[in-house]
Amino acid sequence: MTDPDADRKVADRKVADRKVADRKVADRKVADRKIVLDVRNLTKTYISGDRPLTVLDDVSFAIEAGSANAIVGPSGSGKTTLLGLCAGLDQASKGKVVLAGTPLDELDEDARARLRNEHVGFVFQTFQLVPTLSAVENVAVPLELRGERGAMRRAAELLERVGLSDRLHHYPTQLSGGEQQRVGIARAFINRPKILFADEPTGSLDGQTGGAIEDLLFEINAEAGTTLIVVTHDLELATRTGRVIRLRDGRIVDDGSNVKIT
Ligand SMILES: Nc1ncnc2c1ncn2[C@@H]1O[C@H](COP(=O)(O)OP(=O)(O)OP(=O)(O)O)[C@@H](O)[C@H]1O
Numbered sequence: 400m401t402d403p404d405a406d407r408k409v410a411d412r413k414v415a416d417r418k419v420a421d422r423k424v425a426d427r428k429v430a431d432r433k434i435v436l437d438v439r440n441l442t443k444t445y446i447s448g449d450r451p452l453t454v455l456d457d458v459s460f461a462i463e464a465g466s467a468n469a470i471v472g473p474s475g476s477g478k479t480t481l482l483g484l485c486a487g488l489d490q491a492s493k494g495k496v497v498l499a500g501t502p503l504d505e506l507d508e509d510a511r512a513r514l515r516n517e518h519v520g521f522v523f524q525t526f527q528l529v530p531t532l533s534a535v536e537n538v539a540v541p542l543e544l545r546g547e548r549g550a551m552r553r554a555a556e557l558l559e560r561v562g563l564s565d566r567l568h569h570y571p572t573q574l575s576g577g578e579q580q581r582v583g584i585a586r587a588f589i590n591r592p593k594i595l596f597a598d599e600p601t602g603s604l605d606g607q608t609g610g611a612i613e614d615l616l617f618e619i620n621a622e623a624g625t626t627l628i629v630v631t632h633d634l635e636l637a638t639r640t641g642r643v644i645r646l647r648d649g650r651i652v653d654d655g656s657n658v659k660i661t
């Protein structure tokens with residue numbers, strides 16, 4: 400004879416156990432979705448002459464999806480190096496970067512390029528435009544690489560948004576520094592990136608243009624939920640982000656919201 404009470408208890412326990420298991424999976428999914436960039440114990444050492452030079456030293460942080468973050472620090476403190484490693488443009492000496500759920504060290508060069516094309520926008524401190532392409536062609540490149548239609552039209556729209564609608568067919572040498580930077584910004588947005596790395600995006604712009612570009616960065620952050628990581632010396636830009644990570648000599652010396660910038 401079976402005991403109906405005992406059977407019911409076993410069944411109830413199974414249901415309860417399954418609920419706990421389901422909740423754990425759901426929690427893990429939420430946790431995975433929330434962290435778009437996870438940086439663990441990142442170290443970069445160059446050999447310069449015959450001596451090792453450590454320019455990033457055991458850096459760890461995690462970035463929440465949709466957040467706006469600034470990285471600040473003196474010249475040479477490792478900001479550009481850090482962005483390059485986070486975006487998979489360069490390889491670490493030690494440590495790990497997990498970008499959009501994918502550990503970068505497990506990918507080869509081609510797979511890293513595909514991941515970047517799909518999820519990442521990058522505004523370079525030194526612009527990095529292709530000299531033989533016009534402004535509109537430079538902006539269209541990431542979409543054309545994917546074989547998407549309408550790349551040129553969208554590139555023209557983005558150039559209009561950064562105030563360059565009358566410079567579409569200029570080549571980089573025919574553009575001022577600030578104009579080249581705006582082309583770089585338009586290019587960084589064209590693939591609707593999940594995460595945008597911007598290295599001194601307002602560095603060579605006058606106050607008014609810089610302000611318009613800042614507004615654009617935050618508008619796109621709000622509209623499209625794009626995560627922003629901005630390297631900047633611009634205190635106003637840094638204070639507009641929710642979090643400021645401060646580097647000195649390759650180490651994080653401060654990491655938090657409401658950090659006083661000096
Ligand atoms: N390929 C390289 N070989 C050797 N040293 C390098 C190399 N690239 C960068 N460095 C050194 O690493 C350090 C950090 O450079 P990085 O460009 O990351 O600084 P940064 O914080 O971006 O500075 P800035 O504000 O001037 O742009 C610098 O001291 C630089 O000289």
Ligand SMILES: [Mg+2]
Nearest residue numbers: 478479524598
């Ligand atoms: Mg730099």
